[in-house]
Amino acid sequence: MPKVEFxxxxxxxxxxxxxxxxxxxxxxxxxxxxLGYHPATVKEMEKCTGCAICARxxxxxxxxxxx
Amino acid sequence: xxxxxxxxxxxxxxxTHYCPGCTHGIIHRLVAEVIDELGILERTIGVAPVGxxxxxYNYLECxxxxxxxxxxxxxxxxxxxxxxxxxxxxxxxxGDLASIGTAEIVHAANRGxxxxxxxxxxxxxxxxxxxxxxTTLEGQVTATSPRGRDIKQAGHPMRMAEMLATLPGxxxxxxxxxxxxxxxxxxxxxxxxxxxxxxxxxxFGMVEILSTCPTNWGLQPAKAMEWVDEKMIPYYPLGEFKVxxxxx
Numbered sequence: 609m610p611k612v613e614f615x616x617x618x619x620x621x622x623x624x625x626x627x628x629x630x631x632x633x634x635x636x637x638x639x640x641x642x643l644g645y646h647p648a649t650v651k652e653m654e655k656c657t658g659c660a661i662c663a664r665x666x667x668x669x670x671x672x673x674x675x
Numbered sequence: 676x677x678x679x680x681x682x683x684x685x686x687x688x689x690x691t692h693y694c695p696g697c698t699h700g701i702i703h704r705l706v707a708e709v710i711d712e713l714g715i716l717e718r719t720i721g722v723a724p725v726g727x728x729x730x731x732y733n734y735l736e737c738x739x740x741x742x743x744x745x746x747x748x749x750x751x752x753x754x755x756x757x758x759x760x761x762x763x764x765x766x767x768x769x770g771d772l773a774s775i776g777t778a779e780i781v782h783a784a785n786r787g788x789x790x791x792x793x794x795x796x797x798x799x800x801x802x803x804x805x806x807x808x809x810t811t812l813e814g815q816v817t818a819t820s821p822r823g824r825d826i827k828q829a830g831h832p833m834r835m836a837e838m839l840a841t842l843p844g845x846x847x848x849x850x851x852x853x854x855x856x857x858x859x860x861x862x863x864x865x866x867x868x869x870x871x872x873x874x875x876x877x878x879f880g881m882v883e884i885l886s887t888c889p890t891n892w893g894l895q896p897a898k899a900m901e902w903v904d905e906k907m908i909p910y911y912p913l914g915e916f917k918v919x920x921x922x923x
Contacts, residue, residue: 609676622696622889622896628856645695660680661856667700668691673680 610658610675612650618670619647625662625671631655634662683707685716685736692730696896698886699727701853702795703734705863706766709870710737719762720754722747724771727801731766745776748783751790762873764791769810770800773833777809780839784879787844791869792881794835797888798907805891809833812906817891832910836883840916846878847871848917852885854903858913865915877919885911 619641625648626634633655636646648670650656658675682688686707693699710716719737723729725744732739742750747765755763772780772794783790799817800806806819810832814823824832836850847869851862862884869880885907887899894902 611676618690620695624696624896624900627897627900643690658679663680664856664859665701667693667697667704669682669686669700669704671680672678672682674676675679 609654610656610673611653612656612658612662613672613674614648614650615670615672616647616649617642618668619643619645620668621645621647622667623648624665624667628665629662630659631657683711685710687734687736689733691734693727694888694890696887696889696899697727698797698853699795701859702793702862702884702886703731705853705859705866706764706793707735708863709867710735712867713762713870713874715762715870715874718760719764720758722751722754722763722765724765724767724776725802726768726771728766728768728795729802745771745774746779747771747776748779748788748790748792751792752783752786752788755788755790759789762791762870763789764793764870764873766793767795768801769794769796769798769808769835770803773809773835780835781842784839784881785842785844787846787878789873789876790879791873792879793866793869794881794883795886796835796883796907796911797886798832799888799891801888801891805888810835812910815906834911836881836911836916839881842879844879845881845917846919847880847915848882849915850883850885850911850913852903852908852913854885854887854900861913868918872919875919883911885913
């Protein structure tokens, strides 16, 4: 099953991944990371198609995609 | 299950100093992907500008030289002529390339230097706090144009790609954007082409990349991406202005 992995402490919470995700499954976490931002996360990973659009729009190369 | 997307080898595994949502990070990654795909990391030398991207040498794993403000094309000329087997590129913003460095870029292009120029245009001075740049759009509010850019007073936003495309030394020149996934893919193709014309010894290659500055534009990152579509692309049309062997 496709999945994405976030390098949580690199995320600056810009939400570009969330906006461009065709499945709309990316949200910002409640907690904060080492940089002080709310990092992006996926709750319903089973809906991920592994399209990698989130990773391609991420300015901080936070996301690794498996398919 | 295999990895379908990960950090390119040429991109350093560090946190950048860029603001959240700044597309410099996307452009760095595209350059790194192209360097990886062409297998040229060990023989590539970048020339960093003055501006937000001044620290680019911390983010890409190739060799680097940092140039005085606007002088990256002149420094790249020297490096390329001394070491012609290296792949030399400059990475410059609009304040660096289109303002203080206008003379250097025009003459390097006109000489047909075998260098690649990555020109990041976000229509504002980023590092110094959002002042009006030569590329700032008509009516755009900045720290030094609080009532919007007045064409009568400040002149027209400068279209560098169109201007440089008239020079015979230029082999490849395109304008792309990184404001949505499809445009990001096209941007990567153009960056690759701009490196290829150097490797194939065809002449000067440049890509103008429409970028965002959410902080100084005063917009959320996603809104800034839309602003590129709404405001920038109508004035700075995307496309290839010159490809090897023909003038468009």
